[in-house]
Amino acid sequence: MTAKPILHYYIISDSIGETAIKVARSVLSQFPNVKTQIHRYTFISTPEQLQEALDEAASQDGLIFMTVIDYQLALQAEHFCVKTGLICYDLMHPYILEVQRRTGIEPVARSGIQHELTDAYFRRVEAMEFCMRYDDGRDPESLAQADLILLGISRTGKTPLSMYLATMGYKVMNIPLVPESDIPQDLYKYGESKIIGLTNNPKVLEKHRRNRMIEFGMPEHSKYTSPERIQAELAFSNQIYKELDCPVLNVSDRSIEESASIIVDLLDLPVV
């Protein structure tokens, strides 16, 4: 039996390579049975650095995912790959050249420009700090400042979803629902304009809650994990959502990325 060959793939970027990694991941996720090995060459800015990366890739017959803005560097890679038969698609220039053709405007040709510390960047940082500061926050002022408010009973995934939406640049607040506590009255001001009610299937909630108990070294079976309690909490949360008239999202079988994308659409938030 021969060992399964490894597919080597090379991320070559003049910045941190996150766009190239994203494309590589999307492609390679279609081949869950192919063993892969990532090689990152980031902050590549000279022909010599690029050549070193290309030579390495050639030595492993690597698949290249490249995002370099400098057109001369991109051409250097293209020439090398044509000569050696390496596969390397330039993910940027087909589009860059087209935008230039249409608009008559030159690209600024500065690498890593999407990471520059612009106003939009600082708004994103602010959103992330907001999320951490007001996790489980309830004061009226922070409710007013939030771009969106997530409600949900325990284990409906409020925290990771809040964090992910915050890294996208939205000021998110999450408020846990428990039948024993009243919700902030100010929530009724916002309703469908910026509130999302999260829910999940009872069986999934039961499983997540048991896992949580085990993780905390507590008894797996308790009131918290009982089907009756979960049903009562779900009924309570559904009632609240009805009163608030807010959209409801069942997160069962949905990844954070999918839930976040749906929420952006549901609330018609500006794509940031």
Added chain:
Amino acid sequence: MTAKPILHYYIISDSIGETAIKVARSVLSQFPNVKTQIHRYTFISTPEQLQEALDEAASQDGLIFMTVIDYQLALQAEHFCVKTGLICYDLMHPYILEVQRRTGIEPVARSGIQHELTDAYFRRVEAMEFCMRYDDGRDPESLAQADLILLGISRTGKTPLSMYLATMGYKVMNIPLVPESDIPQDLYKYGESKIIGLTNNPKVLEKHRRNRMIEFGMPEHSKYTSPERIQAELAFSNQIYKELDCPVLNVSDRSIEESASIIVDLLDLPVV
């Protein structure tokens, strides 16, 4: 004077389109003076849905960024674009077909597969919950569990950087440094293996701290914002970093994404 024309760009995806958005953003960031308008067509799964998106794009002469896994749909788009002269690069199939050719393995051809709820996915969720739970945590057990520990004085960007690294899947803990408090003794166990000391330039810290004071409705000038206090805190943190023998990262002029990428390299963390 004629109004600046708007470049319409279309994200067409059988999932949430994040890969296509990433590529679009990288390209368009090279044209900061071009006014753009995004149009998202997500969860496209039938020829009819695709045609609707393509017709819309054609009506605005839109630039198309497409990630659909189904090869028939990709071909439908390609044929339509050749016919109409629309620009649409298929970001997936050049690579998918090449991997298939090399490995002899068929792609699973399932959309959104990178968002499936795998073990890796649940580890990421766990990392995000860990980050939120132990923000500013100090108990020895959580220090042991963390993949990495960020140290830094106030306004060195620990919180957003922690959150971002957590969404990447790393269990991050952040510990604020203040000369008046001792650091947890257990930190000396880890040193360069998983600690990063964050620092920043005094002038930048002063500006950030003043903004923070204004934001909180407090006097802009105080001990917290004084150059002397900032110098003393920086000296204290540098001393700690020296004792711990940990890598130090100056976050000034670096975006969160860049800092995160550098930290992954510095600590030689597995790329998740």
